[in-house]
Amino acid sequence: MKRIAFEGTISPRFHPTLGTAWRVQPDDPHTVLARLAQWKNKHVWCTVEPYSGAKTHPQLGYYWSTLVPIWAEEAGEDDTEAWHYELWRAWFPERETVSPLTGALVKERPRMRDATKEEMSAYIDRLGREAAIRGILIPEPREAK
Secondary structure (H helix, E strand, O other), X not given: OOOOXXXXXXXXXXXXXXXXXXXXXXXXXXXXXXXXXHHOOOOOOOOOOOOOOEOOHHHHHHHHHHHHHHHHHHHOOOOHHHHXXXXXXXXXXXXXXXXXXXXXXEEEOOOHHHOEHHHHHHHHHHHHHHHHHOOOOOOOOOOOO
16 A cells, blocks of 8 residues: 655645535545546555634744744743744644554644644644743733734
């Protein structure tokens, strides 16, 4: 079995509706079927998961302009990129995924570019809670400049 990652304009990561009788209804069936046709008569791996939007620009702006610099300053670090990595590694929520090799459930942290809006929100909240525990003052997003 080969796991294939998709990039591009025609994505097999479509956003269907789960209808009655448990039938998946793609928003654009013709595009999805055309994309899937290349694997006709082959085994494929399908995952069904709740749809979650991409992280937002305001989330990213608050993270990079406020949270990371404050945490880096508190640690005495000048390199915010390196400090971002440490924060991410320590507190970004892990996802449970199925290993394509063994079929076992494994936990992993997604790359930032793959983070969902909900994951990013939980991460920002966690950074705020951890800062409060340590006595670090972090402005709310609407107060940050």
